[in-house]
Amino acid sequence: MSLIILSLNIWLSGVVVLLTLIVLILLVFSFSIMAKIRKIKEQSSQETPALGSKFEHYLKTFDAKQLSSLVDLKKRGVLNNSKKVMGFLIIGQAPTDSSSLAANGGVIITVILIAIPVIVALLLLAFRIRRSVRKIYNHSQRVEAKQLAEYLKSLPDDEVEKNILDRKSAIEYQLSHKELSGDREIRDDRGLIRENPDPSLPVVAPKKRATKRPPVDPKLTKLVLWFSLTATFWLIFGTTVGEYVGIKFVAPDIDQASWLSFGRLRPVHTNSVFWGWASLGMLALGYYAVPRVGNNKLYSIKLGWIALILINITVLAGTISLMAGINNGGGEFREYIWPVMLPFAVALILTLINFIKTIAKRKTKEIYISNWYMVAGLMFAIVITLVAYLPFWQDGLGETIVQGYYMHQGVGMWFMMFTLGIVYYYLPQQLNRPIYSYSLGILAYWTQILFYTLIGTHHFIFSSIPWWLQTVAIVGSVGMVIPVVAGTTNFIMTFKGAWYKVSDSYTLPFFIVGIVFYFTGSMQGTAEAFRETNLIWHFTDFTVAHSHLTMYGIITFFLWAGMYAIIPRLTGKEPPQILVGAHFWLALIGLMFYSVPLMIGGTMRGLSWMEGKPFIDSVVMMAPHWLWRAIGGSLMWFSHLVFAYNLYRMWVNRPATDVKDLALAELEKELGNENE
Numbered sequence: 001m002s003l004i005i006l007s008l009n010i011w012l013s014g015v016v017v018l019l020t021l022i023v024l025i026l027l028v029f030s031f032s033i034m035a036k037i038r039k040i041k042e043q044s045s046q047e048t049p050a051l052g053s054k055f056e057h058y059l060k061t062f063d064a065k066q067l068s069s070l071v072d073l074k075k076r077g078v079l080n081n082s083k084k085v086m087g088f089l090i091i092g093q094a095p096t097d098s099s100s101l102a103a104n105g106g107v108i109i110t111v112i113l114i115a116i117p118v119i120v121a122l123l124l125l126a127f128r129i130r131r132s133v134r135k136i137y138n139h140s141q142r143v144e145a146k147q148l149a150e151y152l153k154s155l156p157d158d159e160v161e162k163n164i165l166d167r168k169s170a171i172e173y174q175l176s177h178k179e180l181s182g183d184r185e186i187r188d189d190r191g192l193i194r195e196n197p198d199p200s201l202p203v204v205a206p207k208k209r210a211t212k213r214p215p216v217d218p219k220l221t222k223l224v225l226w227f228s229l230t231a232t233f234w235l236i237f238g239t240t241v242g243e244y245v246g247i248k249f250v251a252p253d254i255d256q257a258s259w260l261s262f263g264r265l266r267p268v269h270t271n272s273v274f275w276g277w278a279s280l281g282m283l284a285l286g287y288y289a290v291p292r293v294g295n296n297k298l299y300s301i302k303l304g305w306i307a308l309i310l311i312n313i314t315v316l317a318g319t320i321s322l323m324a325g326i327n328n329g330g331g332e333f334r335e336y337i338w339p340v341m342l343p344f345a346v347a348l349i350l351t352l353i354n355f356i357k358t359i360a361k362r363k364t365k366e367i368y369i370s371n372w373y374m375v376a377g378l379m380f381a382i383v384i385t386l387v388a389y390l391p392f393w394q395d396g397l398g399e400t401i402v403q404g405y406y407m408h409q410g411v412g413m414w415f416m417m418f419t420l421g422i423v424y425y426y427l428p429q430q431l432n433r434p435i436y437s438y439s440l441g442i443l444a445y446w447t448q449i450l451f452y453t454l455i456g457t458h459h460f461i462f463s464s465i466p467w468w469l470q471t472v473a474i475v476g477s478v479g480m481v482i483p484v485v486a487g488t489t490n491f492i493m494t495f496k497g498a499w500y501k502v503s504d505s506y507t508l509p510f511f512i513v514g515i516v517f518y519f520t521g522s523m524q525g526t527a528e529a530f531r532e533t534n535l536i537w538h539f540t541d542f543t544v545a546h547s548h549l550t551m552y553g554i555i556t557f558f559l560w561a562g563m564y565a566i567i568p569r570l571t572g573k574e575p576p577q578i579l580v581g582a583h584f585w586l587a588l589i590g591l592m593f594y595s596v597p598l599m600i601g602g603t604m605r606g607l608s609w610m611e612g613k614p615f616i617d618s619v620v621m622m623a624p625h626w627l628w629r630a631i632g633g634s635l636m637w638f639s640h641l642v643f644a645y646n647l648y649r650m651w652v653n654r655p656a657t658d659v660k661d662l663a664l665a666e667l668e669k670e671l672g673n674e675n676e
Helices: 002-044 048-060 064-075 098-102 105-154 157-170 218-250 262-293 301-323 338-360 369-389 397-431 438-452 456-460 467-479 481-494 499-504 508-529 531-537 541-571 577-610 615-652 659-675
Strands: none
Touching: 064 659, 105 659, 218 262, 218 301, 218 541, 218 615, 262 301, 262 338, 262 369, 262 397, 262 541, 301 338, 338 369, 369 397, 369 438, 397 438, 397 456, 397 481, 397 508, 397 541, 438 467, 438 481, 456 467, 467 481, 467 508, 481 508, 499 508, 508 531, 508 541, 508 577, 531 577, 541 577, 541 615, 577 615
């Protein structure tokens, strides 16, 4: 009883810490809003001379496109105005017994129920204030743009010649990776120097923005974005369920509802992140990469939309059925009943047809290696699904053997195979250099197909499965060293001569983490397959840590890297770099807090079982390790919220208002009115 009270106290303390963190975030948000309002007021209260000098600064900082528009307007007579600006508008200001209570489940639930609407209300208020401030700011920018337009019209011809045409020709010069500093006014008639408008020290080092690429078909862009959006939804949903399940290890009697029981929520968590997040995320990146490497268009956008809808139907229907207690009992990761899984299989078949027909019409001679991996992943996923759900061979031990095959092939020949194809395209793209060795990629490809298809039954060592089949699985697990070492070497050597790019990129750190866990997690799987180690680790929390090191540390980090690589190119909008860093470190530190304690605790638990100690002793021993699991899981879950916000900023974020563009638009509008 005291252990339960202690656990509930710890859990309640965690809730208080989380609420405090949210309040601090709201305070920081409020201070930033106040600072922006103060800045707008300062701008609106400036005198005319200051505004005039600001317009001269605008004139000096026009980019090439804006200068071209300005020259065109000059030729069309808009700027031939001898009148001088007599004054400027002035922007006006906008309207302005404790332990027993803590252990009581009802008190805890009441606190949470009160806190949720309060937090939601505060967040809505904060976003409402932010929207109002944005409106005030945009209004001030439009007013200033009109003033700038009048200023440009007042310029004499010689001023236009000197400050516009000369700068337009000089804008082509670029710096040679060297910075200049100082507080003196910069005078540079040749346009070689780029002035930093904010000389203060940055909070984080600036990262390189996405390189402009040839335009992508808008229909394909929309398809890829919706795959990414729905994948992110299932990531948030699935890991929120996982967060709740993790809390149950610390406070097991937090609820009594059957549909919230561990037995129902755990498969909801695993299946939603497997088939919802990971599968949709992989296909999002695949639909972009497959036509790009063939230098042609996707065969059918319509088939892509059908696949997207079918997979979402599968995960939605599967979630509802699992929480209602309708499941394919006894099959880990195949808890969905066959009518629910059928749309997923159809979606895979349609995607395979789409990819093969796209590759068949490629404009390149060779089939790039990434397409080998992606098509193979789709083929194996279809085979795996059929083997798992057709009933012909699932009697007695046959079902156990099929379960081992399905469970491991799902991870290795669907998720891992397809994701490696993603890496073979997106990693060289981000480094702007070819993959180190095509031959190593082919070696890894065929040896993975050879060995990974044999290793499923190493999950049933010392079972009733034939001894020779167990041995084959162990040999196959050892053989997996070949593709893992070949693939890791290939990826690491691709960085050769380009490691300096890591510090300037917000995508490459995600690739590096994925590569590191690809090697360590895969080698850990090989180590677990031996009979001696399997006897200690299997059926303990060690396997839980291992599954997260692979599915999260490899698959998820690679998917994030790919999405951060292409979505800015598709939308033209960058994520907030400081929040990308926050996402990265929260996810990585959370994964370490989650997995390392479980590996330590799982090893101690296995040794305890081998010594014949009472089972309940191992449960008590795992309590602090489960607490670390909850802390690490919370950090990982919070990083997913940050990623979802970053996706929002990359997709629908409004572009910053540019006074110079507004001024040119105002002049263009005036010219149109005169022509009428």
